[in-house]
Amino acid sequence: MIASAHASAGGAAASSGLPQFEPSVFGSQIFWTVVSxxxxxxxxxxxxxxxxxxxxxxxxxxxxxxxxxxxxxRKEGERLLTNYQGQxxxxxxxAAQTLEEARQESARQRDxxxxxxxxxxxxxxxxALIEIEQAKQKAMEEVRGAAVExxxxxxxxxxxxSIGQDNARRMVDxxxxxxxxxxxxx
Amino acid sequence: xxxxxIAAAHAQTAQQxxxxxxxxxxxxxxxxxxxxxxxxxxxxxxxxxSVLWMWIVVAVVFGLFRYALRNPSLVPGRMQxxxxxxxxxxxxxxxxxxxxxxxxxxxxxxxxxxxxxFCNWTGLIPGSFTVTSQLIVTGxxxxxxxxxxxxxxxxxxxxxxxxxxxxHGLPPALLPLMVPIEIISFLARPVSLSVRLFANxxxxxxxxxxxxxxxxxxxWFGAWLPFGFTVVFTGMEIFIGFIQAYIFTILTCVxxxxxxxxx
Amino acid sequence: xxxxxxxxxxxxxAATGLGGAGIGLGYMFGKAIEAxxxxxxxxxxxxxxxxxxxxxVEAIALYGLVLAFIIMGKG
Numbered sequence: 001m002i003a004s005a006h007a008s009a010g011g012a013a014a015s016s017g018l019p020q021f022e023p024s025v026f027g028s029q030i031f032w033t034v035v036s037x038x039x040x041x042x043x044x045x046x047x048x049x050x051x052x053x054x055x056x057x058x059x060x061x062x063x064x065x066x067x068x069x070x071x072x073x074r075k076e077g078e079r080l081l082t083n084y085q086g087q088x089x090x091x092x093x094x095a096a097q098t099l100e101e102a103r104q105e106s107a108r109q110r111d112x113x114x115x116x117x118x119x120x121x122x123x124x125x126x127x128a129l130i131e132i133e134q135a136k137q138k139a140m141e142e143v144r145g146a147a148v149e150x151x152x153x154x155x156x157x158x159x160x161x162s163i164g165q166d167n168a169r170r171m172v173d174x175x176x177x178x179x180x181x182x183x184x185x186x
Numbered sequence: 187x188x189x190x191x192i193a194a195a196h197a198q199t200a201q202q203x204x205x206x207x208x209x210x211x212x213x214x215x216x217x218x219x220x221x222x223x224x225x226x227x228x229x230x231x232x233x234x235x236s237v238l239w240m241w242i243v244v245a246v247v248f249g250l251f252r253y254a255l256r257n258p259s260l261v262p263g264r265m266q267x268x269x270x271x272x273x274x275x276x277x278x279x280x281x282x283x284x285x286x287x288x289x290x291x292x293x294x295x296x297x298x299x300x301x302x303x304f305c306n307w308t309g310l311i312p313g314s315f316t317v318t319s320q321l322i323v324t325g326x327x328x329x330x331x332x333x334x335x336x337x338x339x340x341x342x343x344x345x346x347x348x349x350x351x352x353x354h355g356l357p358p359a360l361l362p363l364m365v366p367i368e369i370i371s372f373l374a375r376p377v378s379l380s381v382r383l384f385a386n387x388x389x390x391x392x393x394x395x396x397x398x399x400x401x402x403x404x405x406w407f408g409a410w411l412p413f414g415f416t417v418v419f420t421g422m423e424i425f426i427g428f429i430q431a432y433i434f435t436i437l438t439c440v441x442x443x444x445x446x447x448x449x
Numbered sequence: 450x451x452x453x454x455x456x457x458x459x460x461x462x463a464a465t466g467l468g469g470a471g472i473g474l475g476y477m478f479g480k481a482i483e484a485x486x487x488x489x490x491x492x493x494x495x496x497x498x499x500x501x502x503x504x505x506v507e508a509i510a511l512y513g514l515v516l517a518f519i520i521m522g523k524g
Binding site: 430436 | 500501503504505507508511512514515518
């Protein structure tokens with residue numbers, strides 16, 4: 001009864017509940033399923049899959065190329081870095097050497113200057129000593145001369161005037177006074 | 187006698203109800219209608235709505251892939267990314283299950299996945315026909331895979347392929363029990379494979395049909411509820427369509443792997 | 450026995466098979482959530498198997514549904 005109701009509703013004669021179990025349409029569907037499936041498979045195999053494989057492969061090769069290039073660039077960079085570091089070390093050595101040389105040179109110059117200065121000073125000192133000696137000699141001679149003159153004056157007065165202590169003292173005082181007034185001592 | 191009376195009365199009321207109100211018939215859209223009858227040499231190759239939608243699926247799958255790859259570039263656009271993702275998805279599946287030897291089955295598995303997927307998905311367009319809701323279509327595919335796997339096993343292993351039905355490490359006393367079970371489970375493969383897909387599609391579309399019927403016949407203040415459910419359920423069906431295509435394909439891979447490596 | 454009521458009864462009985470699938474789905478998703486809670490990092494890998502399993506279980510329920518439809522045709 002349900003089946004007959006279905007038949008009136010569905011149009012075609014349905015012998016079972018689900019239209020899927022109606023065997024009259026099986027033949028064409030089997031045929032066309034197989035045909036459609038193989039048609040799609042051929043189309044995809046011929047036109048789609050090669051394109052996808054192609055693009056994926058080219059991308060893969062591109063990526064590996066890029067990686068290789070990056071690796072090369074990295075190696076190049078490392079090489080440059082080592083190079084640069086070598087240069088840096090060399091430059092540092094040169095700088096250190098230059099500095100050392102400069103230091104030695106300056107030390108040498110300083111020593112030399114010091115030596116010269118010492119020599120100069122010694123020379124000046126000698127000259128000064130000589131001068132002082134000369135001045136001393138001169139002064140000694142002058143003092144000696146003055147003493148001789150004074151003793152001569154005293155002797156002269158002693159001899160000239162009569163003996164007396166007061167007189168003698170007066171005469172010595174006079175003599176000393178004369179000596180003090182004498183311009184030779186100045 | 188009582189039953190007959192009840193049945194007659196039931197039929198009568200049902201008839202009256204059918205005349206009075208629109209009749210619920212959620213199975214109507216599974217009806218195959220022949221548009222053009224062709225039967226050369228008595229073999230029926232009529233063009234029906236089912237066949238028409240198979241062609242549409244073939245055209246859509248091929249057209250989408252060609253459109254996605256119309257000018258392939260190293261930096262993919264949106265469509266090209268999707269196409270490549272589809273390729274890699276199937277490729278991954280084959281690699282995981284079959285391994286390196288699976289490469290030569292790639293076109294079959296790839297085609298199978300996208301054919302079933304788009305049969306499931308185009309069926310969700312209102313007014314269209316769901317090809318995979320036809321048991322005979324899924325049955326043809328499953329049986330073809332089954333036969334293909336048997337030939338593959340026979341080709342690779344010869345008569346040793348019969349050893350497939352003898353489980354390893356079993357006491358010989360249990361063999362008379364286990365071998366028939368193995369054979370039956372092997373024979374059940376195409377049945378479960380086809381019925382799973384067909385039943386999922388049929389059930390989903392039947393539910394959608396019932397919900398749409400309620401939407402169309404209920405008063406406006408009640409109709410939004412079943413209508414909302416149809417929206418939710420259509421989304422669910424998109425997901426189920428994908429999952430079922432995936433399962434169909436992955437089981438195909440498992441069967442091919444069994445034929446190649448015998449457990 | 451008259452075939453129509455018997456077929457209705459048979460359809461109902463066939464559809465009770467859906468209950469088993471319901472139990473299976475609930476059990477599986479419950480266990481899955483438990484597993485995700487224990488090991489949230491494995492969720493991505495496990496979710497795939499959960500959905501495949503759900504589809505398998507659901508398919509078993511639908512065998513019952515198909516059986517109900519077949520009985521409907523025989524009535």
